[in-house]
Each structure stands twice: as structure tokens, then as C-alpha cells.
Amino acid sequence: MDDVLMKFVSAALTGLLVALVGYASVARRRRQVARAEAAAQHAAEDPTQALLRRAEAADRDRDALTSEARFAAALDQARAAVDHWTALTQARPGRFQEQRQNALHRLEELRILAGSV
Numbered sequence: 001m002d003d004v005l006m007k008f009v010s011a012a013l014t015g016l017l018v019a020l021v022g023y024a025s026v027a028r029r030r031r032q033v034a035r036a037e038a039a040a041q042h043a044a045e046d047p048t049q050a051l052l053r054r055a056e057a058a059d060r061d062r063d064a065l066t067s068e069a070r071f072a073a074a075l076d077q078a079r080a081a082v083d084h085w086t087a088l089t090q091a092r093p094g095r096f097q098e099q100r101q102n103a104l105h106r107l108e109e110l111r112i113l114a115g116s117v
Contacts, residue, residue: 058084066113075107088100
């Protein structure tokens with residue numbers, strides 16, 4: 001009987017040890033993943049993405065100001081949009097050419113419109 005009890009205790013201790021090692025391993029992996037995700041969130045954003053957001057915002061602001069007949073402010077936004085799209089075409093050769101041309105066209109339209117008002 002003592003032999004059976006000793007085997008049972010030994011098996012229970014072995015099982016407990018395996019479970020603890022497994023738990024520690026999983027907890028360590030979770031911490032590593034959490035650190036990696038946090039680092040990825042804080043990683044520097046691609047500068048062209050920020051520039052793209054600013055270019056699109058300048059386009060929207062230009063259009064909104066034009067619709068409100070605030071041509072001087074719209075001209076400022078149109079110039080900013082052209083600058084942003086130009087920077088994007090330089091950062092990403094072969095891309096954003098159409099958007100830059102549209103921004104240039106809108107700037108010229110605004111210059112004519114502002115000159116006639």
C-alpha cells in the first residue's frame with residue numbers, strides 16, 4: 001500500500017511540476033508578445049503616410065474654404081496641398097502624379113478666381 005501511495009504522490013508532484021513549467025512558459029510568451037505589440041505601436045510611422053494625410057487634409061480644407069468663398073485662405077491651403085503632393089511624388093517616384101497635377105490645377109483655378117473677385 002505504501003508503494004501505491006508513493007507512486008501516486010510521485011505522479012502528482014510530476015504533474016504539478018509539468019503544469020507549473022507550462023504555465024510559466026505561456027506567461028513568458030504572453031509578456032513577450034505584449035512587449036512586441038507595444039513596441040510596434042510606438043514604432044516610427046512611415047513619414048509618407050503622415051504626409052499623405054496632410055495632403056488630403058489640405059485638399060479638403062481648400063475645397064471647404066472655396067465653397068465658403070474664402071479665397072485667400074483657400075489659396076493658402078491650395079499651396080500647401082501642392083507642396084505636400086510634390087513632396088510625396090519625390091518620396092515615392094512614380095506615385096501621386098495625378099494628385100499633384102490636380103492640386104496644381106486647383107491652385108491655378110483659385111488664383112484666377114481670387115484675381116477676379
